[in-house]
Amino acid sequence: MKFLAKSVINIIIFMLILIIPVALFVTFFALRNLDLPLWDIGIGNVLIQTRKYLLPSIVISYLLATLLVVARVDKMRVKSIFLLHLPAVVVACIIGAGLFLLQERPVMKDPLGRAGQDMDLAPHRFFKNDVFTQAGNRQIRVKWEGREALHIYYYDSDINRPVYISNINMGRNGKNQFYVDESGRLVVLKSGRLPGKKASISYSDFARRNNTTDLHIFRAYEKQMGELYRWLRQRGSMTGIHLYILFGALLLTFLMISIPLVYAMNDTGWGFSGIIGIFLVLAILPYFYNLIIRAVGRFLTLTSFMGTYAYLFPAILFGLCGLLLDLVVKTRSKARA
Amino acid sequence: MNSASKNAAAILIFVFILCFFLLYTILFGYHNRSIGKSRYTDPVEEQVPTPIASPQADDGGEGGLFKPLGNIIRRGSGQEEITQESQKRREERLKHRNERMRRRSANYREQWVSMDEPIKIINRSGLSSRLAFIHTFKLLPSLVIFLFVISFSVFFTLAPFQRESFQYQAIAIPSYFVLIAYILLIIFAEFLFVPRLFKKTELILHESRVAHAALAEADTLYRAENLEKALETVEIYLEINNSNRDARSLQKAILEKMFRSTPERTKREVNARSEEGSLTSYEKGQRAEREEKYTIALYYYDRALAVEGERRDIREAYDRVQRKVDTLLATLSKDEKIIRNYIETKEKALQDEEDEDYYGAYKHLSRLYRYEKLKRNHPELYEDVQLYYRDVQMELSKHDFLVEEITPYEWLPSYDNIIFIETREESIGDIGRKPILNSVERIILWEDQYYFKDIDRMIAGRLSSFKYGKWVTNRIRVKNSTDYEEVSPKQVELFYIKSGLHPQYLIYLNDNKRLERQLDVYERFDLDTTLKDNGFDIETWPYYLARKLGVFFSVYVLTLIFAGIAWRRRSIYNFPPGFKFLMFVIIMPVLSYLFYRLYLDLNSIFMYTHKYIVLYIFKRGFNVALYTGIINLIIAVMATIFFLSQRSSVE
Numbered sequence: 001m002k003f004l005a006k007s008v009i010n011i012i013i014f015m016l017i018l019i020i021p022v023a024l025f026v027t028f029f030a031l032r033n034l035d036l037p038l039w040d041i042g043i044g045n046v047l048i049q050t051r052k053y054l055l056p057s058i059v060i061s062y063l064l065a066t067l068l069v070v071a072r073v074d075k076m077r078v079k080s081i082f083l084l085h086l087p088a089v090v091v092a093c094i095i096g097a098g099l100f101l102l103q104e105r106p107v108m109k110d111p112l113g114r115a116g117q118d119m120d121l122a123p124h125r126f127f128k129n130d131v132f133t134q135a136g137n138r139q140i141r142v143k144w145e146g147r148e149a150l151h152i153y154y155y156d157s158d159i160n161r162p163v164y165i166s167n168i169n170m171g172r173n174g175k176n177q178f179y180v181d182e183s184g185r186l187v188v189l190k191s192g193r194l195p196g197k198k199a200s201i202s203y204s205d206f207a208r209r210n211n212t213t214d215l216h217i218f219r220a221y222e223k224q225m226g227e228l229y230r231w232l233r234q235r236g237s238m239t240g241i242h243l244y245i246l247f248g249a250l251l252l253t254f255l256m257i258s259i260p261l262v263y264a265m266n267d268t269g270w271g272f273s274g275i276i277g278i279f280l281v282l283a284i285l286p287y288f289y290n291l292i293i294r295a296v297g298r299f300l301t302l303t304s305f306m307g308t309y310a311y312l313f314p315a316i317l318f319g320l321c322g323l324l325l326d327l328v329v330k331t332r333s334k335a336r337a
Numbered sequence: 338m339n340s341a342s343k344n345a346a347a348i349l350i351f352v353f354i355l356c357f358f359l360l361y362t363i364l365f366g367y368h369n370r371s372i373g374k375s376r377y378t379d380p381v382e383e384q385v386p387t388p389i390a391s392p393q394a395d396d397g398g399e400g401g402l403f404k405p406l407g408n409i410i411r412r413g414s415g416q417e418e419i420t421q422e423s424q425k426r427r428e429e430r431l432k433h434r435n436e437r438m439r440r441r442s443a444n445y446r447e448q449w450v451s452m453d454e455p456i457k458i459i460n461r462s463g464l465s466s467r468l469a470f471i472h473t474f475k476l477l478p479s480l481v482i483f484l485f486v487i488s489f490s491v492f493f494t495l496a497p498f499q500r501e502s503f504q505y506q507a508i509a510i511p512s513y514f515v516l517i518a519y520i521l522l523i524i525f526a527e528f529l530f531v532p533r534l535f536k537k538t539e540l541i542l543h544e545s546r547v548a549h550a551a552l553a554e555a556d557t558l559y560r561a562e563n564l565e566k567a568l569e570t571v572e573i574y575l576e577i578n579n580s581n582r583d584a585r586s587l588q589k590a591i592l593e594k595m596f597r598s599t600p601e602r603t604k605r606e607v608n609a610r611s612e613e614g615s616l617t618s619y620e621k622g623q624r625a626e627r628e629e630k631y632t633i634a635l636y637y638y639d640r641a642l643a644v645e646g647e648r649r650d651i652r653e654a655y656d657r658v659q660r661k662v663d664t665l666l667a668t669l670s671k672d673e674k675i676i677r678n679y680i681e682t683k684e685k686a687l688q689d690e691e692d693e694d695y696y697g698a699y700k701h702l703s704r705l706y707r708y709e710k711l712k713r714n715h716p717e718l719y720e721d722v723q724l725y726y727r728d729v730q731m732e733l734s735k736h737d738f739l740v741e742e743i744t745p746y747e748w749l750p751s752y753d754n755i756i757f758i759e760t761r762e763e764s765i766g767d768i769g770r771k772p773i774l775n776s777v778e779r780i781i782l783w784e785d786q787y788y789f790k791d792i793d794r795m796i797a798g799r800l801s802s803f804k805y806g807k808w809v810t811n812r813i814r815v816k817n818s819t820d821y822e823e824v825s826p827k828q829v830e831l832f833y834i835k836s837g838l839h840p841q842y843l844i845y846l847n848d849n850k851r852l853e854r855q856l857d858v859y860e861r862f863d864l865d866t867t868l869k870d871n872g873f874d875i876e877t878w879p880y881y882l883a884r885k886l887g888v889f890f891s892v893y894v895l896t897l898i899f900a901g902i903a904w905r906r907r908s909i910y911n912f913p914p915g916f917k918f919l920m921f922v923i924i925m926p927v928l929s930y931l932f933y934r935l936y937l938d939l940n941s942i943f944m945y946t947h948k949y950i951v952l953y954i955f956k957r958g959f960n961v962a963l964y965t966g967i968i969n970l971i972i973a974v975m976a977t978i979f980f981l982s983q984r985s986s987v988e
Binding site (some may be wrong): 024025028043128130131132133134137139141153155157161164166212215217265267270271272273274275276277279280283 | 758774793849874903905910920924925931934937938
């Protein structure tokens with residue numbers, strides 16, 4: 001009981017330590033995927049995005065905290081590998097209760113959904129003052145005074161003729177218009193001086209500095225998570241209780257698989273290997289999940305006996321794998337003892 | 338220094354050197370392969386899917402076990418369907434694979450080798466070597482972090498350190514100093530070594546582009562029977578790479594054709610021309626006098642007097658030849674008109690030259706230069722016109738240029754679509770101090786000269802276009818005429834661009850990344866304001882310094898923290914378990930790199946908060962480098978205390 005309480009407290013402490021860096025990282029990842037420049041997105045916009053991604057941030061920091069506690073646990077004090085899952089389940093219940101009590105309704109109603117952007121995206125976020133900003137084959141230089149563009153030099157290398165525009169109206173009125181079309185993810189410049197009288201620059205055209213989130217390892221990971229997300233989204237026709245059951249089942253299965261793996265890597269004689277175990281598990285799990293989902297996709301007809309709950313089949317498979325891992329770890333520990 | 342300290346320092350140094358060269362070797366292989374034929378020089382070769390042979394109805398199972406799962410299950414229910422489906426899947430897989438390779442190739446080119454189209458790299462091993470060094474130095478911070486983690490976690494727990502007298506300080510102190518040495522190496526690499534390596538890679542790429550274009554052009558000229566130009570062009574290639582068989586064969590073919598069609602006299606002239614370069618003006622004058630070319634001798638003696646001063650022998654020679662020239666002119670009575678023209682025009686030209694009115698002198702000498710009758714009837718007089726003409730051109734080339742300098746070399750690869758701003762310190766006419774926008778379609782580099790083509794200048798909203806330009810005396814001279822053209826003082830601002838930036842930097846203005854990575858610390862401090870004035874998006878030096886401080890502190894802080902954690906959680910085995918150690922060696926370098934990048938992002942956040950600190954708290958200038966330096970220093974002090982306070986005993 002004492003061990004359980006201590007583990008629960010440790011998980012919560014680690015969660016609180018990790019929530020801010022994880023939330024920041026998730027936010028920057030999200031902004032990068034929106035192709036938004038990070039040089040001056042504004043703290044307000046960062047907080048808006050952080051709020052949107054608060055639930056995933058909490059879940060990720062909870063999972064990381066759980067694995068950290070398991071990686072650091074003293075194996076001599078663990079009576080049963082099966083009971084080691086309990087602290088994580090307890091914390092999950094506490095978080096669930098907390099979310100319910102806080103009544104985060106939009107998030108609870110559509111945990112996978114993303115509300116429309118309500119960030120403050122004005123042109124000054126995309127163009128630095130008085131220097132050329134590269135956007136695809138165009139180079140644009142804006143002289144700002146606060147949020148007002150005093151003049152613009154516009155150059156398109158396909159046409160090879162610079163254009164000078166002054167008397168600019170920030171917004172969609174007037175002769176020379178300069179605004180952000182958030183629905184189209186475009187920065188729009190309208191002027192009679194421009195070829196075609198309009199220039200629409202997509203967010204993705206803006207050249208970006210080398211971002212950590214651009215690293216190949218994150219891209220590969222994101223691809224796997226994207227596949228998992230698409231699979232979950234395909235089940236978006238599910239509403240209410242079914243969606244929560246699916247989430248809950250997946251969360252449980254993650255714990256069931258990752259905890260024995262991290263516990264196996266935990267070594268009282270070499271504490272560092274436990275930390276390595278966390279990252280090993282985090283690295284391989286998405287690939288493992290997608291492998292199972294692809295395999296299930298081929299054998300879909302076999303799951304028809306489950307009726308409405310057929311979506312739980314992958315989760316059941318994961319759970320069985322987790323159980324098997326628990327048995328293997330327990331057997332090996334006994335053999336060593 | 339006791340044996341534990343010596344062992345610790347030795348391990349850290351030896352393992353570092355080993356890992357450094359191992360990393361360099363792997364990266365050399367990677368870059369060599371990426372640049373090599375299969376990935377870079379040729380477009381990705383499409384792999385055409387080969388049809389799978391239809392399986393027999395009863396093939397007895399040979400190969401059956403290795404067929405895809407779907408086939409085994411569905412065997413017997415339509416062999417053709419199986420084949421078509423497998424074929425379709427195979428095509429899909431190959432399509433994805435080709436797409437992946439194309440993307441990887443494009444990413445590689447974008448990150449390391451900036452070229453629009455893949456071409457064969459001339460000095461491939463040189464380029465690969467430099468890129469491998471750059472890449473290794475870029476990974477050096479994570480290598481150092483990994484080295485300390487593995488040392489404190491594993492190596493420093495081995496038998497030589499397992500003594501009763503062992504104290505943690507015995508390994509901590511020398512490790513600390515070794516870390517400082519590695520950080521100094523990283524500083525040197527970041528500030529100096531890596532930018533210079535990038536510069537060298539750009540040079541290799543440029544040479545490859547030039548060589549590629551030269552060979553193609555030489556071939557075209559050879560086929561068009563323009564042999565002299567073809568020879569000149571192929572020699573450009575051979576100067577860059579003289580071991581290429583195709584180029585050597587082409588050169589041989591050109592020379593053979595040339596000497597078959599060229600008279601002996603021309604060959605002698607070619608040989609004589611090559612000897613001329615080594616003689617002084619006085620010696621050239623003496624040779625011309627011996628050949629009875631008195632006007633030419635007079636020219637050279639005049640130049641000798643200007644260069645070597647009033648030497649008696651040169652003065653005597655000059656006077657002697659002057660008399661002979663006067664006599665010569667007096668005897669040429671037949672063509673009085675031509676001679677009179679020659680004398681009058683030449684006098685005007687020489688007077689203008691003395692008054693430093695080189696445009697005037699050029700105008701007069703041009704007339705003589707184009708005077709066909711003079712050239713035909715009095716070639717000896719015409720020769721000295723050529724010499725004076727050349728001299729005046731040399732003076733004019735300090736401020737102007739002839740388009741014919743570059744028209745034979747327009748086939749050279751260029752840097753395209755460059756746009757920059759010219760800011761002015763003084764107010765000029767109705768333009769005032771408004772910046773002038775300049776766009777250049779092509780910048781051609783030839784023999785250390787920079788030529789510009791199709792330049793547009795936006796001055797106070799009005800667009801002026803120029804066909805040609807050249808970098809002369811720290812400015813860009815632009816014009817539309819092909820000849821030397823004098824510019825009135827009022828029009829100087831229109832015809833000369835003073836960007837303040839040498840073209841070696843201008844050519845990269847449309848590619849931030851390529852320029853920034855080539856600038857070493859001196860250039861950064863020197864040029865950041867000028868680059869910004871030209872419209873280039875570059876961080877000013879406080880931000881540059883703040884970012885670099887992030888790199889150095891990230892290594893320091895992360896190494897000490899991870900080393901401390903590694904020591905607290907060190908192995909108590911004689912040697913860690915095999916599988917766990919293998920996982921550690923695989924995963925830890927990746928983790929080191931990730932945490933290094935995350936610390937840099939954290940540093941970027943510190944830099945970003947500086948804006949708000951200045952806005953709301955300090956309300957006046959507070960250098961961002963100092964601000965981030967202080968924050969990083971506080972973290973560094975905490976990390977140092979954490980590292981040095983570790984215990985010797987196992988917890």
